[in-house]
Amino acid sequence: RPFPYARPVVSAHAEEIAVSRRRTVAEMDGERRRIERDLHDGAQHHLVSLRLTLGLVEHQVATGDLDQARTWLAKLTGQLADTEAVLAATADGVSSLVLAEKGLLAALRADLGAAHPPVGFDDGGLAPTRRFPADVEAAVWFCCAEAVGNARKHAPGAPIEVGLVERSGALVFTVRDEGPGFVVDPAEVGSGRGMRNMTARLSAVGGRVVVRSAPGEGTTVEGTVPLPAESRSTAP
Numbered sequence: 001r002p003f004p005y006a007r008p009v010v011s012a013h014a015e016e017i018a019v020s021r022r023r024t025v026a027e028m029d030g031e032r033r034r035i036e037r038d039l040h041d042g043a044q045h046h047l048v049s050l051r052l053t054l055g056l057v058e059h060q061v062a063t064g065d066l067d068q069a070r071t072w073l074a075k076l077t078g079q080l081a082d083t084e085a086v087l088a089a090t091a092d093g094v095s096s097l098v099l100a101e102k103g104l105l106a107a108l109r110a111d112l113g114a115a116h117p118p119v120g121f122d123d124g125g126l127a128p129t130r131r132f133p134a135d136v137e138a139a140v141w142f143c144c145a146e147a148v149g150n151a152r153k154h155a156p157g158a159p160i161e162v163g164l165v166e167r168s169g170a171l172v173f174t175v176r177d178e179g180p181g182f183v184v185d186p187a188e189v190g191s192g193r194g195m196r197n198m199t200a201r202l203s204a205v206g207g208r209v210v211v212r213s214a215p216g217e218g219t220t221v222e223g224t225v226p227l228p229a230e231s232r233s234t235a236p
Contacts, residue, residue, distance in 0.1 A: 037142075037197050045111070045145040046083040048152060053079060053116050072116075079114065104137040105130060105164070108144060112162055119148055124165030130233075132171060136225050139201040140164075140173050143209065146194050147175035147221040155179020155219065169232050176220040181213045198223070 053076050060069035085097055099107035105123055112119040131137070144162055151160050158179035165172050198209050198221075207225035 037200075043083060043086050045149050046079065046086055048149055049115050050076070050079050050083060052152075056116065075114075075116075082114065099137060099141050100134075103129070103131045104141055107137075107141055108162065108164065111145065112148070115148070120159070120161040122161065122163040124163060126164060126166060130166075133205075133228060133231055136171060136205050136227065136231075139205045139207065140171060140223065140225060142201050143198045143221075143223050144173055144175055146198055150192075150194050150221075151175065151177035151179065151219065154182075158218070166227070166233050169227055169229075171225045171227055172222065174220055174222045176218060178218045181215050181217045181219055183215060184211060184213050 057072050098110050112121045155177045158177045160177045163174040209223040213219035
């Protein structure tokens with residue numbers, strides 16, 4: 001004859017299993033979304049650069065400028081290696097090896113300087129070794145890459161400038177292009193996948209992002225992330 005408390009114990013155990021399964025499914029779904037977001041924000045940035053470089057090499061070969069073609073093919077080899085590293089790092093949950101090892105400023109300099117055409121970068125006077133919390137660095141790095149990718153897509157050939165500055169206890173980044181600009185519709189500006197990803201990443205670290213644009217005046221994406229008191233600069 002079963003003990004009188006056997007049924008409640010079995011029922012409680014079944015509920016624990018159900019809760020555990022739901023938690024596991026939620027974690028797997030969250031990880032899937034993270035990988036999808038990281039591939040879109042990280043690897044896609046490098047793939048766009050590869051496509052632009054290949055187009056340049058094709059043009060140089062067609063016009064007989066073989067010396068320049070060889071030079072850019074050598075750079076293409078390096079870009080392929082960078083893309084492979086980003087893909088491998090994404091699988092490990094790290095977006096950029098340089099970002100993890102040397103910090104946000106070094107990662108932005110490496111990525112933007114290797115782009116074709118190169119993207120301007122203003123470090124706002126931050127020390128080269130300045131580090132921020134890992135989640136803040138990752139969020140800002142992803143958002144800068146995403147905003148640069150969007151600028152190249154919607155304003156091809158236009159000069160692009162990325163800026164970084166620390167002020168009032170916050171880290172602020174700007175990505176500005178000198179493209180044709182557009183009329184900002186508040187109802188649509190956050191509807192694209194890129195903006196959704198940027199908003200999600202910055203919201204996770206307490207930040208926000210805004211887009212300013214007008215026809216003929218280019219477009220600026222600005223993000224602000226508050227810094228923990230212990231991470232703020234003591235410089236005036």
